[in-house]
Amino acid sequence: MPSTFESEIDTFIDFQQQCHSLCCRILELFAVALDIDRDWFVSRHDSKAGPSGTIFRMLYYPQIDSTYQDGIDIRAGAHSDYGSITLLFQQRGQPGLEILTPGGQWTSVPVDPHDGASMATINSDDARSLPILVNIGDLLQDWTSGLLKSTKHRVVFPAGESSDRYSLVS
Incomplete structure (x- = not known):
């Protein structure tokens, strides 16, 4: 953990535990829907039975520098997540996540449910309703014999955006 965050370690642990609980609830609902x-x-x-497989990451993608080559440079290459499910938390105004559609085309994933509203225009109740993106991982695809599909995704430099990008993944 970066030394900047050491004083907030308890907050991060609590957040990770809440993410784990949410993942378990989602997995339970998948099981009910699949009638298992x-x-x-x-x-x-x-x-309690051993390592849960839960990983918490704070991701930082630096701003574009002068060596950036449009169409060549990306922030994170195409991949799928290896676990069961992934929760992704993104800041408003920091696009760049793309998913690969079944037709083989890359498409942007919207970040902001408030359609570009600035934080100053969003009341505190709305701030609690930021979206959580749920990705199906390779393990869940395997467990369901392909019924639930793992999501191939990447992070690009979107047109007109050059600032830093941050996200939390659990």
Whole structure:
């Protein structure tokens, strides 16, 4: 953990635990929808039985510098997540995430449900309703024999955007 955040370690631990709980709830709902034992997925993430497989990352993508080459440089190459599900938290006004559609085309994933409104125009109740992107991972695709599909995605430098980008992944 960067020394800048050491004084907030308890906050990060609490946040990660809440993310784990949310993932377990989502996995439980998937099990119900698939008509299997509601604890089937969750039991494989039980930290009381051993490592849960949960990883928490703070991602920083630096701003574009003078050596940037449009169409060549990207922030994170195309990949799918190897776990069961991933929660992604992004800041408003920091686009760049793209998913690969079933037709083989890259398409942008909207970040802001408030359609570009600035934080100054969003009341505090709205600030709590920031979206959480849920990605299906390779493991969940395998567990469901391909019924639920892993999401191939990447992070690019969107046109007209050159600033830093931050996200949290759990």
